[in-house]
Amino acid sequence: GDSVTQMEGPVTLSEEAFLTINCTYTATGYPSLFWYVQYPGEGLQLLLKATKADDKGSNKGFEATYRKETTSFHLEKGSVQVSDSAVYFCALRGVTSYDKVIFGPGTSLSVIP
């Protein structure tokens, strides 16, 4: 079945450092890909998305490119801030008849001043 794998955390970075969180997926056809963010004690917020190969999703300085050839959707940010500290989930929605979203295990990011 469809699945998502992402790098294990926790990840600790200094403010203004470069961030990469790796994500790879297994799915039939062409799924839609997402990054969600969860701040402490809160629900999920959609950070960015890409719906077809070579699409680049971007938001709040974060970017991720849908790579069909490597089945990857890595999250990047050039300069992280303390306020980016959160748990990041890579996710996909497959081509089934309903809107089921499959999540990776999450990567916890802590940014220190």
Place this chain on the structure above:
Amino acid sequence: ETGVTQSPTHLIKTRGQQVTLRCSSQSGHNTVSWYQQALGQGPQFIFQYYREEENGRGNFPPRFSGLQFPNYSSELNVNALELDDSALYLCASSLARKGNTEAFFGQGTRLTVV
């Protein structure tokens, strides 16, 4: 336009009891999905409702059941609670249509089973 709202925010139940969680979908959305997020893990799909019928289910036993009402709000019911049911329960709403739709999540209900 209101977002997805869930109630209650926190809940403590005893093993063996039953619980009902509620979700109001975002205005204009007709599809509701429920997810269970255990501590330190990613959310797991429980089931989805569209036009008041279940149209997709994850790997959860029948004691997890749900309802969707004509106004598209939804309930998640869990019978015979077990300790492992302790988790954050998330509701997501979307508009089912051809092409890609985006799911919007509520803040969740934190259920603790003791």
